[in-house]
Amino acid sequence: MAAAQNAIYEARGAAYVAGSMGPLGTGIQPLGTVSAEDAAAVFREQAGALIDGGVDLIILETFVNFKELEIAVAAVRARKADIPLVAHMTFGEDGHTPLGEPIEKVAAAMDAMPIDVLGVNCSVGPAPMLEMVTKMATVTNKPVSAMPNAGYPRMHEGRLIYMTTPEYLETYAKRFIRSGVKVIGGCCGTTPAHIRALHHAVKALAPARPAVEVKESKKEEAAPIVPTAEKSPLAKKLSQGKFVTCVEILPPKGADPSKVLDMAKQLKDAGVDACNIPDGPRASARMSPMSLALLFEQKVGIEPVLHYTCRDRNILGIQSDILGAHAIGLRDILAVTGDPPKLGNYPEATAVYDVDAIGLVKIISNLNRGLDVAGNRIGSPTAIHIGVGVNPVAINLEQEIARLRQKVEAGAEFIFTQPVFDTNLFIRFKNLTKDITIPTLIGILPLASSRMAEFLHNEVPGMSVPDGIRKQMADAGDKGAELGVELAIEALEAMRGMVQGVYVMSPAGGVKAPLAVLKKYL
Template identity: 45%
Template structure:
């Protein structure tokens, strides 16, 4: 009987990688071990003797949402098979392994043909052995592609010379098939020959691989650290860590890193620049299910079929049309009308009483300020909840606030509850940021959550603006109507990365930009030019300096702050006290008035609760 050829994704692998973050599957060997296959059994032989068992693992990963399925062929080279008396089975085991994975993946996932190391140590192995290694890698690669592999992954290599041999062999056997080269680092942060990750990445680029990555090792933290150091080359990056180090429990090896922990790791590694994520030893379909969820939260995890076959999607998936910008709040109406707006940051003092901060907010609004914004534990300090303070602003004085929302202190469920509560009490303006880490604040031992960074939070809030929760379900009662602002550091050390992040924030739903304080018109002009394509209204950050010491602290100790030497010199020459504050106001006024026609508003941050300085800076602006 004629068997139909298994279908493949319509979009080529590298094209899909440009469109979306892709999630690989997890472990094969440790799952087979857990299901009763003893370690003395050759796992690749199971592709022929127990194909049902191997395919069941593949099926479970596909059901979990994995978009790339690796073949059960990691040890399918002649050197490793020879230990079992199976040296002549290289082609048959690899061909069968690729066909099993292809059948499970169908058109919804890609098949990565897995090629692992031989166990040779290049500095010790003979030239004849190295030639044999090249030959067996070539045979493996050819059989894997013949069986249906969409890409080849040469993985878990610790010796760069053997990895080079494997890459050349794979390229010779399958010239048009993409190659992912993935290495394993030891705890000291090098491969076996001492090569650091930066050098590994540049070598792999020079050897012509299409993508590169890190896998196996001591667990997620090491993989994250190594991946961050490998991202300097312009190639898509993959991370597939073990589920931590294994422990022996009742005679069995168990891996201890939980699926929930891999959920957090996935967000962090994607934020660090990875385009591919997955698991290695000890990971399960449940780990992958959590990773898929995280990838989708950050704009990935899209099926290769969906990308090429537009379908009529029910309203429940698309949600409602967002409320028009000019109807969301008084601030959004002014933004939509292209009016110049002024926001001043007001935060309650630490402790129980918000009265002084409330009085300051009323004083500012009475003197022409458009809106008050309230930070979310700025500089990682503990004070009254900004949600509670904003509620008091609304109740007592009818003041429209901007609520800062940062990712540091609340998990995904808490963030959802926070935004629902904000909407319920009439807060319609949000500034969405990642947030300062606890170690810089009053309680450095506090645990940072960071379930969602600013991009994830923006995705959540913009989804709620369409009447959907993060899982895609309708929100009972309708939709939120938030104006979504985000931050930008013009003085960031890596401005290119900062602008790339802003582009991602724009795609996630950000509508306006509120910058960190800026003291250089030339820098602002450059930034405005570079972000003009985003067509986002900009509120320039303005911070009146109060002393020379204040200026030096901000310049030298606050990330993202650049205060030019001539400005710091002006503050140095000013006598301490009132004269220094006046000079700080003059500097702020000069900057703000010189750029007011280039931006849509100002975001003032009065230092040390000196709110009267904000009015001095603004005098005559409107």
Template identity: 40%
Template sequence: MDLLEQLSLGTILADGAMGTMLHARGVGFDKCFDELNLTNPAAVADIHREYIEAGAQLIITNTFGANRYKLKKHGFEDDVTEINRAGVELAKRAVAASFKNIFVAGDVGPLGVRIAPYGRVKPEEARAAFAEQVKALADAGADLIVIETMSDLYEIQEAIKASKQTCDLPVVASVTFTRDDRTLLGDEPMKVARTLRDAGADVIGVNCSGGPSQLLRILKQMKHAVLDGKFWVKPNAGWPEQVGGRIMYPADPEYFGDYALAFREAGASIVGGCCGTTPLHITAMKKAFETAPVFVAESISILAEDEMLDEPAEQPTQLAQKLSAGKFSICVEMDPPRGLSTHKLLAGASLLYDAGADVINVADSPMARMRMSAWAVCDLVQRKIGVETTLHFPTRGRNLLRVQGDLLAAHALGIRNVFVVMGDPTSIGDYPEATDNYDLVPSGLIKLIKQGFNTGVDHSGTSIGQPTNFFVGAALNLCPQDMDNEVKNLHRKIKAGADFFLTQPIYRVDDGPKLIEAYEAKHGKLDKPILAGILPLVSGKHANFLHHEVPGVFIPDEARERIESAGEGGAKVGVELAVELIQNIKSWASGIYIMPQFHRYDMVAEIIEAVK
């Protein structure tokens, strides 16, 4: 039987990693593994024999990088045909010695260069390089061609074309995915499966990537996209880790044995292992197949779409989860630096995180003053401190193009919490002559994010490839001069999709209940979490300035008198006042949003520790 006839009878078992096994024999990763077909054929043949003895019904030649571009890096570009022919001959001799019917797959990997439109290598040049390798493999007697570990759909389509034009062997086309279940260029599994089918692949594959769990999820999506397709699955033994200078893979053989059955039941025609797997993994998979009931391909039942796609690409943010669980949350605002140095900012963020802050909020050009990009600061804080951030996202100064581009950039950096706000007018800042035009008001931007980006489309309704996962906050004034207008704005933001609200600073316990009662009298229960703004007072002068000169801030006489009478101990009293206020608002507030004054992060840390 040829391969496709065999697959009609049921799932077959492929081999595991070649590179992992060669490296275990002392071959460095800087060496040309493919050239060992000529200089150390015994090592390659031994690995083939081990996989055959483990139970593999299909083995792959040691030719993954045997194309003219990759071989050129080692000075072997003139040996393409010889290296590929030797690779097939070694595998076929190992099969002959076993007296078993085993398929030999000619292995074709990526060229190692970018092709147009993402590189300078023209499609026809890539196709010629693939054709050169495929011809050598087919002429040497390979039973099928395996094109594997591809991340660029343009490149793999050229490889499939080259194979179909050069020989009449069955073609397996296999793609690798990143941690977010997308290719390196952002293509999702269902699109990949359809593209490979349309390009003429006989078997659609997924290999390398993460461990078995991820590839089972991807296989289900691919199977859903191409219901009558045949599928190849070869996962890594988990995500690799560097331990003591060695690359280690966590998934053991027994774990692979369990997943072999899951792959088969999900519709895989060929199952094996990729990086980190060994003959022990293949033995475990064989044992699993032998001890489980025989499974015929025709009996596979396709899972319903909601069952197949029921695993979300991302979990809700930590802030979203905490607020949903009704846990009191603590957010702290920080301003980006005005220059290049981020040392003080990161030190402050570390202090706040250690004290118990749940989220660091990063303001964007506060008071319309030039500062470092808020996205960059969010990225730095999340990577270096390990605490989740909320990006302040003003609409002022951004047109529709920039708004949407900035949102995509933030999402690509791993930022998921955004606080939508109008922003300060440029007239009050460093550059009063700068334009501050905008296309969207905050409620419009909230709608764009929640009803557009989070569903996978932009403002025009065009697909952005995959939905974003933003958790969106909006501004709320708990002590407005016009209560009716504030209630109207609040309702508009809720209808647009706002997930939570951050308020301006308050100093009176009853500010929140007054606005909540006014809202509920008109629109029913307010079921969105409110994080009350807390701006710690530092001195009597500071308190008087805020009370008399900052619109919307009302500080009770008693509080101003206490801090004024404290003299040099004003900061201590400021902490006490903040802690007392926080304890008294917990009946209606879901959390607090602390705004440090004069970079007094020590005061904020003291407040957090007191209310935790």
């Protein structure tokens, strides 16, 4: 508010003062962690401060997600219905948003919004933006705005320098105007000299309507979805109501997979249905789980369940990876948010988190329908069997269940639980989720020692080991590993009738304990 008031004071009536609002910088559900309601509240607060400060108009700029722009427009209109409102989206050189939405589709949608001016800003220089706004001007009767960057920056003596001169921008300003643009300005890299050049260009020219034909953008139709039972052997068994067994194997920290391949072979020979492969558990750096999954399938012949996190990839990388996984024959994917780097050995590593597990499920579900994240056709659909995680003993169980329901709504087809040690708490969880009917595989972790039990309970997020079990493990002394297997068998027996499968984790990284737990079921 104070900034707006200061600008108005300095302008002294000689110029309009605009208030600028940009995107939140984080994804909106389902492609992020921020709800539409929370985003709207932030935008209303920003708009209120600018409006109370006295700005003449508001510019919404540099939005890459049309849904977020819609939320921002509604928020501004909720604070003041008649304030002049300019809305800008940002596109790449190919004329698409970072989410893959083409400018024709976005422009038509923007035209229907309660805004006064629509346009493009940032990301590109004058030449690519000219083509964008030319297309935009042909699908709307509203004024169109163009605010390009001063070209692309270059590194010079350790500094980023924008190379576009004011004279070059002035030349393009005239082309913008002839193409129908009625509001023109500058974004990144432009200086007062550039703005003066724009002023010279607009004085002598009036905007024109371009004679350009733009084809109507049609909504893409989804491809037929592959039935769940046909996606993978694991999916078929679950669809048939069979009880399935799975064992977790951690990827090696080095480049030699021979040890884990031998473990996978032992599991296959014993009759285990599948082997699940974590993706950087506790933010550790290990061999690529996708590469290991392919090795398991090709060299061992056991079905892999690939854990896939949102921590290390942006939306583009996620789509690329999922398409690649499908192409090499990987079909079972457990979509998880992923542990933050601060929990691991590389706390300074960058976490991406463009989306969380809910958004990841939505992305994979879209690909299964032959559509990318923006709803554009990709050709043949994928056939990924989508799994999700849940913690049945979460501290905030209501929130955990609400998120699980969102995952199921987004397209989840099976559930892996966190390790469960307390049967009564799992029964409570099942009673609260009777409406969720997709198959559940219970997580079982045989404890190896009292020290392990205490560590899991006190230091590992999402783990809860009951007092009674921790006391039993303490009393067991050197026989803790044997007792751990016995307790795991008891827990599995108690919960067998409530689930459609089990996946067992190994306390020491081998397969001896998991196979002992699963002996009755193999």
